Amino acid sequence: MIWLSWRQFRWQALTAAVTIVLAGAWLLYFGFDVRDAHSAARSACRTGSGCHQAMAEFEARYRETMYFVAAGLGLGLALLGTFWGAPMVARELEAGTHRLVWNQSITRRRWLTTKLLLTALAAMSTTAVISALLTWAARPVDEASANRFDTIIFGTRNIAPIGYALFAVTLGTVVGLLVRRTLPAIAITLVAFIAVQFAVPNLVRPHLLPAKTATMAMPTEVIDQARNLGGIGGGSVIGGITLPDEPGAWISSTSPLLTADGHPLSASRFNRCLNNPPMTGAHGTFGNTAPCLGKLNLHLKITYQPSGRYWSFQLLETALYVLLSALLAAFALRRVRHHLT
Amino acid sequence: MPHDDPRPPVLRAEGLTKRYGRRRRPALDGIDLTIPPDRIIGLVGPNGAGKSTLLHMACGLTEPTSGSLQILGSRPAADAAHLARVGFMAQDAPVYRSFTVAEHLRLGARLNPGWDMAFAERRVREAGLDPSQKAGGLSGGQRAQLALTIAAAKRPDLLIFDEPAAALDPLARQGFLQSLMSFVADLKAGAILSSHLLGDVQRVCDHIIVLCDARVQIAGDVTDLLATHCRLPSAHVPAGAELIDGSLARFTVPPPPETEPVTLEELVLAYMTRAELSPARALQEVAR
Numbered sequence: 001m002i003w004l005s006w007r008q009f010r011w012q013a014l015t016a017a018v019t020i021v022l023a024g025a026w027l028l029y030f031g032f033d034v035r036d037a038h039s040a041a042r043s044a045c046r047t048g049s050g051c052h053q054a055m056a057e058f059e060a061r062y063r064e065t066m067y068f069v070a071a072g073l074g075l076g077l078a079l080l081g082t083f084w085g086a087p088m089v090a091r092e093l094e095a096g097t098h099r100l101v102w103n104q105s106i107t108r109r110r111w112l113t114t115k116l117l118l119t120a121l122a123a124m125s126t127t128a129v130i131s132a133l134l135t136w137a138a139r140p141v142d143e144a145s146a147n148r149f150d151t152i153i154f155g156t157r158n159i160a161p162i163g164y165a166l167f168a169v170t171l172g173t174v175v176g177l178l179v180r181r182t183l184p185a186i187a188i189t190l191v192a193f194i195a196v197q198f199a200v201p202n203l204v205r206p207h208l209l210p211a212k213t214a215t216m217a218m219p220t221e222v223i224d225q226a227r228n229l230g231g232i233g234g235g236s237v238i239g240g241i242t243l244p245d246e247p248g249a250w251i252s253s254t255s256p257l258l259t260a261d262g263h264p265l266s267a268s269r270f271n272r273c274l275n276n277p278p279m280t281g282a283h284g285t286f287g288n289t290a291p292c293l294g295k296l297n298l299h300l301k302i303t304y305q306p307s308g309r310y311w312s313f314q315l316l317e318t319a320l321y322v323l324l325s326a327l328l329a330a331f332a333l334r335r336v337r338h339h340l341t
Numbered sequence: 342m343p344h345d346d347p348r349p350p351v352l353r354a355e356g357l358t359k360r361y362g363r364r365r366r367p368a369l370d371g372i373d374l375t376i377p378p379d380r381i382i383g384l385v386g387p388n389g390a391g392k393s394t395l396l397h398m399a400c401g402l403t404e405p406t407s408g409s410l411q412i413l414g415s416r417p418a419a420d421a422a423h424l425a426r427v428g429f430m431a432q433d434a435p436v437y438r439s440f441t442v443a444e445h446l447r448l449g450a451r452l453n454p455g456w457d458m459a460f461a462e463r464r465v466r467e468a469g470l471d472p473s474q475k476a477g478g479l480s481g482g483q484r485a486q487l488a489l490t491i492a493a494a495k496r497p498d499l500l501i502f503d504e505p506a507a508a509l510d511p512l513a514r515q516g517f518l519q520s521l522m523s524f525v526a527d528l529k530a531g532a533i534l535s536s537h538l539l540g541d542v543q544r545v546c547d548h549i550i551v552l553c554d555a556r557v558q559i560a561g562d563v564t565d566l567l568a569t570h571c572r573l574p575s576a577h578v579p580a581g582a583e584l585i586d587g588s589l590a591r592f593t594v595p596p597p598p599e600t601e602p603v604t605l606e607e608l609v610l611a612y613m614t615r616a617e618l619s620p621a622r623a624l625q626e627v628a629r
Binding site: 001003004007008095096097098099100101102103104105106107108110338 | 400401402404418420421422424425427428429431433435436437438440444447448449451452453454455488491492495
């Protein structure tokens, strides 16, 4: 059975090998490029002039590339589902060859188990190589940005992508088994995989571990460290806060600015500070607005995941995908035995 | 079937029913059937009669909606050992288009512990197949020969063929049926083949099942059937006879001398016509 699986898998295996060579070569090049830029930024630190700014520029220079690479990896994972998973059973059903292979002296369960295992292992090891190289290449940028929990970046580093690869292949196989035709199976797998990849980071990941909460006072200096004030929907909100004693923590939610009695700051007082604050000659990010708000004795309620939980989250998310894949595989093995009419 | 035969029947169906979808007419409707060993069985009936459904159930590709089916004494495709005992050649002889003929033999060798490579290679040579040719480039007749070889070289106890010769031209059909007969003789295997062409069945089978309208109309050894069916000389139906269609009748007692013998073709057509005219009257009987 291993011979047959391998014989039917050899083009995919060749694709994987070519992908590893090409993507691997580029990632090596990219990794060294990042390290050159990093040491240049650090030498700016040693000379003492504008270390913070140099590091921020270094991080900003690669930010876009990081998202492009993440998109590429996400697409590659989806392709594993559509071109390795979906046709695995669907192509046999479509061509009628299941009637040939299922009448050899081997049970359908063993047939599917062998094919699924071989394909999943190939997908996982290909992804593991790419993910390891990407994690290595991006490390200086990731350290500088201290944002490893980023919705998109998190899923492209370390072990999480290996779980996604397993899931993509299993999902594709099950869809192919249910839909029985290759092309619709490919389309459905693509849509379903992307839907899961959007749903998990936004809806599931924040709840994998119970979040911690913190109250944070909002004096003028802290307000000036934020990224933005106010929002599209109005209201006295502040964005881009980092916790001073928990660098790199994943802030999952931030309350509006609260007054000392715990009520949200009224929109009229917030807007007064925003639009015509008293002139104090302040030069922070938000100019005169920051001291105007700072004087109001405001605070924030923040829920967050400490940065020390990064590996717990990597493990939990991977385990979640492995569990989903195991359920799908169990369903497929049941289905292939009984309900194929 | 003699009662002292210790071997289980090749096929035993009890109340076997298959429905595709809840509202649709059943493809098989409460089939009761027992097929004794050592026969070459012809399953005949018009297109859509349920022949493929019955054969797919016999090799485990389809599960019955209700009723039971046993092949060689156990559930179809029960385990690897049982799969090894049944060879199946599906309609249109599916093969892997990108595999060469030799790779198909290798597939057979890898997936069947009882695979007889010498036999397979000899059959491929005799059928004039080039081992290095891709199966996608084979003619219909060559593909059927390849599929037949794969089904037979695992040395099963029972070979099942679903419309094996339907897509072949007369010459290829002739060659194919000859191969089929010699395979069955070589292997000392039982065989079931379905066909809507009575001529094929007549040439190779010694046991006939007429399947029409989702039910078995008549089943039995050809010699027995010919001995118990006669054409009546007049419209009068004597005691112990049942009129099937036209003047053709089935006798439960030895037919009187003034009746005329019938051919197998006439017999099968009579049952098919009766099923067509009055589906409700269709009998389910196993001739002994």
